[in-house]
Amino acid sequence: MADQLTLAFDTSAAHCAAALLSGDTVLVSRVEEMQKGQAERLMPLLEEVLSEAGKKWSDLDRIGVGIGPGNFTGIRISVSAARGLALSLGIPAIGVSALEAMAFTPAQNRQTLAVLDARQGNVYTQLFAEGGQALDTPMLRTEDEIRLGSPQGTSYIVGHNSTSLAARLGADAVEARAKDLITAIARIGAARAPDDTRPAPLYLRPADAAPPKDPAPVIL
Numbered sequence: 001m002a003d004q005l006t007l008a009f010d011t012s013a014a015h016c017a018a019a020l021l022s023g024d025t026v027l028v029s030r031v032e033e034m035q036k037g038q039a040e041r042l043m044p045l046l047e048e049v050l051s052e053a054g055k056k057w058s059d060l061d062r063i064g065v066g067i068g069p070g071n072f073t074g075i076r077i078s079v080s081a082a083r084g085l086a087l088s089l090g091i092p093a094i095g096v097s098a099l100e101a102m103a104f105t106p107a108q109n110r111q112t113l114a115v116l117d118a119r120q121g122n123v124y125t126q127l128f129a130e131g132g133q134a135l136d137t138p139m140l141r142t143e144d145e146i147r148l149g150s151p152q153g154t155s156y157i158v159g160h161n162s163t164s165l166a167a168r169l170g171a172d173a174v175e176a177r178a179k180d181l182i183t184a185i186a187r188i189g190a191a192r193a194p195d196d197t198r199p200a201p202l203y204l205r206p207a208d209a210a211p212p213k214d215p216a217p218v219i220l
Helices: 038-052 072-089 098-103 143-149 162-169 178-191
Strands: 005-010 015-022 025-033 062-066 093-096 112-119 122-128 139-142 156-159 172-174
Touching: 005 038, 005 072, 005 178, 015 038, 015 178, 025 038, 025 178, 038 072, 062 072, 062 178, 072 093, 093 098, 093 178, 098 112, 098 122, 098 156, 098 178, 112 162, 122 143, 139 143, 143 162, 156 162, 162 172
Parallel strands: 005 062, 062 093, 112 156, 156 172
Antiparallel strands: 005 015, 015 025, 112 122, 122 139
């Protein structure tokens, strides 16, 4: 639909981001950097975005939401919000991974490798063909494995350490900006055909929290 209204949001990283897309036009895009507090800030931010564009919740045709990989708590916040909004408004919610959103613009012209910091010396990666089709599944690996295992001919590296990785692979580096990420989530969410599945978090590793080593107390 030319006038389809899509609200996209993401809290999978150290930000709270939202964008409102009407057809192919971005009406409002907001990114607020924050390490914590996304749960309290997300809904007021969405209200502000709608108000700035002169729109209401009932005007929305679909939801686009970032599903990670990224911060475990942040992903749960946005995915839960998307599911709740979709149910209450009776509209589809489309999950979009951070990796495909990062690669969305550069992959329109060249094969693109998206790289996201996974901490502890690891990264999340996914390779996309020119045009945006995924060539593999999201993976958790080290940067050394990228250097040794990536196919020849990768044209763009977007995201974490893109400059040094591009130099090693003979590619060109592209900066990954949160503003571009949320806009891409909106565009992908608007274009993707909805199905019966609900957005689900994309977790590629266990949570950092570990169970206690001490045995549980005996309940008498």
